[in-house]
Amino acid sequence: MKQMKTVTRPARTTQVLDFIRCELCGTQTQTPSCWSDYEIFHQDEVTIQREEGKNYPEGSGQRIVVDLCSTCFQNKLLPWIVAQGGAPRTEDWDG
Numbered sequence: 306m307k308q309m310k311t312v313t314r315p316a317r318t319t320q321v322l323d324f325i326r327c328e329l330c331g332t333q334t335q336t337p338s339c340w341s342d343y344e345i346f347h348q349d350e351v352t353i354q355r356e357e358g359k360n361y362p363e364g365s366g367q368r369i370v371v372d373l374c375s376t377c378f379q380n381k382l383l384p385w386i387v388a389q390g391g392a393p394r395t396e397d398w399d400g
């Protein structure tokens with residue numbers, strides 16, 4: 306015979322992504338893979354980060370991440386890089 310009893314389990318609290326805010330203009334997105342108007346299968350992602358650490362034997366380090374919207378990437382960061390003498394390249398991607 307199983308004797309059952311009632312127990313109260315406390316609610317669980319977890320951290321979930323609410324939004325990402327562009328460091329420059331304050332625009333917010335809830336979908337990190339799409340800064341522009343969300344449309345299914347559309348991708349508009351900006352990734353700017355630096356990773357430093359050890360890759361052997363266990364691999365660990367620190368990552369500096371800059372959250373930048375696609376508009377600021379295109380209209381502020383790219384022109385600044387070009388003004389510094391840089392030459393950003395465009396590459397095709399798939400997958």
Ligand SMILES: [Zn+2]
Binds near residue numbers: 329331375376
């Ligand atoms: Zn922005």
